[in-house]
Amino acid sequence: MANSSVAQGAQAPLEKEMARQQRLDEILSSYQGNEEELIPILQQVQQVFGYLPEPAMKKIAKFLKLPESTIFGVGTFYAQFKLVPSGRNIIRVCRGTACHVRGATGILGEVEKQLGIKPGESTSDLEYALEAIACFGSCALAPVMVIGNNVYGRMTPAKVKEVLANVGAER
């Protein structure tokens, strides 16, 4: 898990927070309050917030009449759920066999150097999150890096710089 100073960087302004609260209420209102709705709710909440904030999990617990500790248990069990705010742009670097032999270590190292974070962490401005992935199945393009839904193949450390600069420029 990323350190907590990262999480504190996510303090949204009040209006934004209230809008999110409203969004959370909207999400919950589309469910019945049955136990089995937990995972879909968590998924939807994560889509809105980018992670599972503690107050949201508490609210979900109340809504579903489930213990808070159970919500936490489920939230931490599945790899898809994040408990700390995660960067907006998720950069996934493949470390599968094919990518590895074609220099994935260097690619990952370059991303780490550029962003100043390790896999599993997010930048303090919450723009980027970094993940190391086992295989995308795009071995023909190795080494591969994926940002959002865009696949960048045949990467080199030099291209990393370029791609990141482009992503930065886009926003």
Add this chain to the structure above:
Amino acid sequence: MDTIKLTVNGRQVIVKKGATVLEAALDAGIYIPTLCYDADLKPYGGCRLCVVEIEGMRGLVSSCTTPATEGMVVRTETPKVNQSRRITMELISANHHGDCLACAQNQDCELLKVARYLGIEQQRVDRLRKSTQVLPVDDSHPAFIRDLNKCILCAKCVRACHEIVCHDAIDIAFRGNSARIATFGDKPIVESVCKSCGECVARCPTGALVPKWEKLPVTEVKTICPYCGVGCSLYLGIRDNKVVSVRGDPQGPANRGSLCVKGRWGYDFLSHPERLTTPLIRLPGVARQAGQDGKVQEIFREASWDEALELAAKRLLELKQNYGPDSIAGLSSAKCTNEDNYVIQKFVRAVIGTNNIDHCARLCHASTVVGGIAAFGQGAMSNSYSDFEKTELFFIIGSNTTECHPIIGSLIKRRVRFDGAKLIVAEPRSIELGEYATIVLSHKPGTDVALINGLMHVIIRDGLEDKEFIRERTEGFEEMCQVVERYTPELVEAITGVSKAAIEAAAHLFGKANSACVLYGMGITQHTTGTDNVKSVANLLLLTGNIGREGTGFSPLRGQNNVQGSCDMGALPNVYPGYQRVNDAAVKAKFETAWGCQLSDRPGLMVTELADAILKGDIKGLYVMGENPVLSEPNLEHFWQALEKIEFLIVQDIFLSETAWMADIVLPGAAFAEKDGTFTNTERRVQRVRQAILPPGEARPDWEIICALAERMGKHLGYRDTSQIMEEIASLTPIYGGIRFDRLDRDGLQWPCPHISHPGTPFLYREGFARGRGKFHAVDYIPPAESISKKYPLVLTTGRILEHWHTGTMSRRANVLNELRPSGVVEMHPTDAARLGLVEGDLVVVTSKRGRLKAPVHITEKSPPGLVFIPFHWREAPANILTNDALDPLAKIPEYKVSAVKALRQRKKLRP
């Protein structure tokens, strides 16, 4: 009973239908190793050690989750089974931190036991030890340590927390190798919703959850918890005259092994350095002053028993001679045993010659006794905890059960969570049980009569009353109907603030239930309309025929460990033991013969009348045993003024309580663990209290002190021991007629128990009511004595919190309890707090017409807007300085639950 025959290891085994294979084997005395099985918990199948081979089933099956079936052939010790178990065990123990010699659990470690049984080899385990995870030890809790490095993920703690106590503080979190038991947010346990009951600690099979202070005892003594009225049975572990361990008694009829935070961790007050060890006599010229504190030796000098008793006897005799026996009053104690209570009321009546004996039941359930007797002829709880197991609908009104009677609270939560029982909660504050309720009625404080009348109105309107029951077993129905008719849902909504729809829904739920019982606490009784409230509860039960049957009943939850017993023992100004009236000539004659003296037939003064009587000069001397009225009376400043004026005050206690500081003579008493006797719990169960340790210094059991004092006043009471006192009680008290110490060893006995072979009475009124027919009372709503005004715009209600007990004499001297909740708070809704500009922890000054206090604010939605809640445990912020001493006209119970106050912010900030 349906049974099943099966074969285990070639032996035929017969078990109850529904038993698992594991239970069948254990029943037959065949050991199967397991780490996650617990008879009190649902089968889990987590550890995979209990695997067995069953003919006709493929592979190995876990015996704890497989139901036994007819003709099954089970083998528990085949090579295949043992190989599997060994590998499983090696994996479980691979990363276990094996500091067994120093581990607190090493005496009862299940892991060690199973490892030994399976013959685990160190070398094979080391081979598996890939990496040693080191998780930080969580020692945030004052009572126990969580060392997850020793956790084997059997989930017994998680399941106990969920299935037994329903606190749900922990669950299994994370995944794979990182899986571990975690609180919400993986925070230290003390920051979680944990209620510190220690059920998890008691069930942990390894050293992952261990008490911080426990030592191995030399011996164990079975006794009864001295905190609330539930009456939990427990074992105190003793070593070097100290309590070094505590465990719930799995056979305890009230608790079945469970304990709450106070019952499990709250006993170090016994060996607190401030215990009174010798009699004290007030130094000449030191004025009696409320709120006195400081150096004991500046106010008192130590004295011998001879000197203290001689002086006490002399002063009491002087007062009696100069002003008459009615100038002296005694206060007994609901914390003391039945025997102590019997002896002090006998002392006051037979030696002093007055009926001026009362105790704190006046302040908690006096209205129950009066209202209950009026409706049914008996003021006690009509049913038993075992009835709660059969109840379909619980109606809880004015009781924060999970905080004040935690073991009953958990029982109700279990019934709702696992058995589908329904629950209606009527309570001005939002309480934990509300989360379990089908319907929550948040009525305004003091509007209980209107609310219940509203429910009855709907029940009658919609024809849901039990017509046959009303015809056969009750009287006064018509008169009541006339009043109830006026309480339409619309009117009741206007009075109580509860919506019409909710009133109707609750009435229908209650009216249609096959079996319902009403549980209530101080929220009903502590009002100027306390007796009316109790009568309303009785009306509702009579109307729907929910009394005198299994699963139904009238359940006032008595507060103190022995408040039922102290009432039974006649520590009340109008009745002898067993509620026999002092102004009944035949009763008086019986006691005169038995006690060999003349007795007064004039009912005595009640606690709540004392202050005025002292100020008027009617009461000159007061003998207080184990009570602390200086904090527990309403409108304290008035009471303090009175007590400062009294001529002579004796206080007998285990600590220098706030009342004892004002005494002329202080006599050191023995605490519950230092004496023999009996307590009677709220379900009328008389249970044995056994001496586990010696009293400190020269402290003596209360009854012995009173006997010694009586001796010096010329009356030989002559008891050899407490069993002899109980024999005398039984001979004079019909409802205790069959109670003898030797009959109480196992489960105790529930009164009425009229003769020596009577098995006791689990629920009352099966055949008829004690007064013949059950009586309906026409009860109209009367608003509380004090209402909010411009000057005092907030309603104050007082009460208890889970971690503390009454005036804190004991619980504030128990380290764990004190650390968990070190200081008093004023609970307030966020909107009120915002209006006053308060943030969490700000010091707030709360003022009523009668006094003011300062305490940090705790902002919480538990309090509805307009209502503040202050627990009364802290002398630094004594809630009762604010409370109203207006009394119920019949029961003379004060209105603790409604006072008008204002709150203001104090500049300086303190942490709560």
